[in-house]
Amino acid sequence: MSQGRADRSLGEGTSLYVHVPFCVVKCGYCDFNSYVVDDRSVHDRFLDALDAELEERWLDGPPVSVFVGGGTPTLLDPPRLQRLFDVLGRHVDLPSCPEVSMEANPESLTEEKAGLARAAGVRRFSMGVQTFHAHHLRFLDRAHTAERAEAAFASARAAGFDNISVDLMFGIPGETVDEWESDLERALALRPDHLSCYNLTFERGTRLHRDMKRGAVEPNDQEVDRRMFLLTRERVARAGFSAYEISNFAGRGGPCRHNDHYWMQGGYVGVGPGASSHRAGVRVTNLKAVDAWAAAALARVPCAATAETLRPTQRAAEALWLGIRRAEGIDVAAIAERLALPVERLFRSTVDKHVAAGLVRRVDSRVALTPEGLLVADGVGGDYLEVALPDARQNRP
Ligand SMILES: C[S@@+](CC[C@H](N)C(=O)[O-])C[C@H]1O[C@@H](n2cnc3c(N)ncnc32)[C@H](O)[C@@H]1O
Ligand code: SF4
Structure with a gap:
């Protein structure tokens, strides 16, 4: 099969994303739509509303992948986690779906919860470990220790999960290359089936961004981040992982189909507060606040806060921006x-x-980043988006 044909089949079909918006703490670097809500009646209302939204929204045939993310899906207590799977199972046949992933946080994943997930048809966990260094975990506001992360990983294995991905972050302020190398070694010692290694970004609206603005936190030297990035690629390649995307490395578990589908501009439906959907150039984003979203879903009216029909140049620019x-x-x-x-x-x-x-190379009709380009990928992708900027401006209400 030619490479081009492989690309075409990769983005086919529709994926389902399910957003669980609750967390134990709000991490200082995180701009995902998540809230610290201890009141379990809010969790119940979320589950009722999710059921209602799925009834209205999931009209297609079987999804090509399902990803349950957040927030922290594993924060739900066992009866509510089971209810989440019951709700999903009413709309989607999880066991027969080619890939069903769920995000798992070390502080709340137990063997019991992993077992419920497994029995429901979840076959892949993505576990947010971030770092094994206590002072960096504290700096990031993480709600777990390194030992807890290792124990949670073991619980997932004990429950029968043979496809576990570990998320790590590098470029934490003050972090040294040696510390990052030891994080990588400790993660690899777990023998994960997939790895994601993200360069910490200072997202607007986060505690970390505010601290940087007032001079209380200084980002790492870019040269240090560059060395960490290159070290990651070299070390994980030696461990047998394939770098199929800038931050993602496939081991025995192979690539994450769900993310690959998204990078290939495949269609997806997102349910839950703040979730986005994109089908045939129409992008819809749900209301972000749990209450407002739940009220709309339960009243069977659209939960969307924004809807946009992308112009063809915007779609092409986004395809290049993601695909590169x-x-x-x-x-x-x-x-x-x-x-x-x-x-x-x-x-x-x-x-x-x-x-x-020297940032990209052409091979037949493909364009791909060179090793130099990998280091400035955000800038390269941004240049493609800029081509469509005039159209994007016209599209704004
Ligand atoms: C949806 S998020 C969080 C999932 C899960 N709740 C957790 O905390 O592990 C998925 C991953 O994105 C990464 N991430 C989130 N914010 C980031 C940031 N500002 N910079 C770099 N990576 C980030 C983290 O590695 C995180 O595990
Ligand atoms: S990083 Fe994960 S646990 Fe932390 S606030 Fe964001 S979604 Fe929640």
Whole structure:
């Protein structure tokens, strides 16, 4: 099969994302839509509303993947976690879905909860470990210790999970390359089936961003982050992992299909507060606040806060922006065919500029990042989005 054909089948079908918006603490770096809510009646209302939203929204055939994320899905107590699976199971046949993933946090994952997930058809866990260093865990406001993370990983294995991914973060202020290397070693010692290693970003609206603005926290030297990034690629490759995306490494468990589908601009439906959906160029984002979203879902009225129909140039720009992050790059001819748009001509001068600067290479109709380009991937992707900026502006209400 040619590479281009592989690309086409990768983005086919529709994925389902389920957002569970509750957390034990709000981590200082996190801008995901999550809230610290101890009142379990709110969890119940969330589950009622999720059932109602799925009834209205999930109209397609079986999803090509399901991802239960958050927030912290494992924060739900066992009866409510079981109810979450019962609700999902009423709308989707989880055991027959090609991939069902769930985010698991070390502070709340127990063997009992892992067992419930397994019995319901969840087959992949993505566990947020971030770091094994106590002072960095404290700095990030994480609600667990390194030992707890290892114990939670063992609980998932004991419950029968043979596909567990570990999330790590590097570039924590003050972190040294040696500390990052020891984090990688300790994660690899767990023998995970997939790894995600993210460079910490200072997201607007977070505690970390505010601390940086008032000078209380200083980001790491960029050269240190660069060395950590390169070290990661070299070390995990030696451990047999394949770098299929900038921050994602496939081990025995293979790539995360759900994320690959998203990077290939496949259609997805997101349910839960703040979740986004994207089908055939129409992007809808749900109301963010749990109460407002639940009220709409339960009243059987649309839960959307915003809806936007993307213009073809925007879709092409986003396809390049997302696809360039994948190791095999993106097939420009395949996007052109899908969108019936002269993508090669529209982006030629930008791609030429990147090729001349040694940041991307062309192989037949594909463009992919060079080793130099990998280091500035956000900038390269941003340049593609900029091509569609005039159209994006016109699209704004
Ligand atoms: C949806 S988030 C959190 C999932 C889960 N609640 C947890 O805390 O592990 C998924 C991953 O994104 C990464 N992440 C979140 N915020 C980030 C940031 N500001 N910079 C870099 N990575 C971040 C973390 O590694 C996290 O595990
Ligand atoms: S990083 Fe995870 S646990 Fe922390 S606030 Fe964000 S979603 Fe919640």
